[in-house]
Amino acid sequence: MPSGTLNLAVIIGSVREGRFGPVVANWFVEQAELHGRFTVDLIDLADTPLPLELPPVPPALEPDMVRPAEMADLTRRIAAADAIVVVTPEYNRSFPASLKAAIDWHYTEWQTKPVGFVGYSGGSGGILAMEQLRQVFGELQAHTVRDYVAFPRYYELFGPDGILKDPEGPNGAAEVLLDQLLWWGSVLHDARRDRPYSTAR
Numbered sequence: 001m002p003s004g005t006l007n008l009a010v011i012i013g014s015v016r017e018g019r020f021g022p023v024v025a026n027w028f029v030e031q032a033e034l035h036g037r038f039t040v041d042l043i044d045l046a047d048t049p050l051p052l053e054l055p056p057v058p059p060a061l062e063p064d065m066v067r068p069a070e071m072a073d074l075t076r077r078i079a080a081a082d083a084i085v086v087v088t089p090e091y092n093r094s095f096p097a098s099l100k101a102a103i104d105w106h107y108t109e110w111q112t113k114p115v116g117f118v119g120y121s122g123g124s125g126g127i128l129a130m131e132q133l134r135q136v137f138g139e140l141q142a143h144t145v146r147d148y149v150a151f152p153r154y155y156e157l158f159g160p161d162g163i164l165k166d167p168e169g170p171n172g173a174a175e176v177l178l179d180q181l182l183w184w185g186s187v188l189h190d191a192r193r194d195r196p197y198s199t200a201r
Contacts, residue, residue, distance in 0.1 A: 007038070013102075088120075090122075143184055
């Protein structure tokens with residue numbers, strides 16, 4: 001990666017037909033590129049088959065578990081990330097099954113990395129989904145940063161062209177989120193390099 005930059009994976013969590021996720025993700029990718037301190041990799045889970053049937057030994061015990069061949073690129077890209085942003089809608093007060101499957105097929109790829117959230121939904125802006133994801137990523141030894149971006153009634157906030165009608169507030173929130181990811185991402189990147197994390201006692 002270029003000097004002074006971090007690899008940021010932005011993950012579109014929804015695979016639903018007619019989803020709005022790519023619009024939100026593209027907006028955030030633009031903000032990350034304008035920030036100037038990230039090399040951005042946009043990951044669309046719709047591009048990868050995500051079986052719900054997991055193998056008998058979880059990835060926490062078998063990090064190099066056998067995965068479907070089609071998942072190799074996804075695994076490599078998550079592993080290469082120094083920081084991660086999950087773009088998630090809110091389905092029935094939670095996050096999509098596709099996102100949970102992608103998370104559960106991996107373990108060390110998430111470990112000791114900062115994770116941020118951009119949510120969108122009707123009323124809450126995805127906050128309920130994001131709060132549940134904090135618990136999940138905490139179990140994976142990832143660090144979820146405090147601030148986030150939320151789009152309540154997202155369909156009123158973006159125009160038909162996918163451009164925000166009033167970008168000032170969301171752009172400011174994205175900058176705060178990116179600043180936190182940069183700080184934590186830099187610290188944890190150096191820590192992984194100098195003292196690789198181990199659960200051994």
